[in-house]
Amino acid sequence: MEKYFTVFLILFIFLFLIHYFLVTMPALRKIYKPKKGKNKKTSIKELDYLVYKFKIDKNKINYKSFGFMVSLINSFIMALVVVVVEVIPFYFIFRIIIAFILLTGFIYSLYEIYGRYLKKKEERIDE
DSSP states (O other), X not given: OHHHHHHHHHHHHHHXXXXXXXXXXHHHHHHHSOOTTOOOOOOOHHHHHHXXXXXXXXXXXXXXXXXXXXXXXXXXXXXXXXXXXXXXXXOHHHHXXXXXXXXXXXXXXXXXXXXXXXXXXXXXXXX
């Protein structure tokens, strides 16, 4: 069991660093400083989903902390699913099915929790 926890921690840290510096930060830089002459709309899909679902005002979101939390959530989900599927002693196809179910459930539940947190934070700012 200690072996799986170590693998989880190493994988989590590795995925977090990759996701934060190669995916989230470049997207946030494009939002902060759009290049002149280009009318491409840059967006983070997680932000679009949470804004649509919870009716959150984009202007009240701290993008740096949002990017950090998105990277944290995504790397946690990926590392946890990889370790759980590795522990299960089933055939490969059953592992893939279980991984898909776990990914879907974790994505929905963790972003639901984070969206409610952002909504409450926005309501506190409005008061």
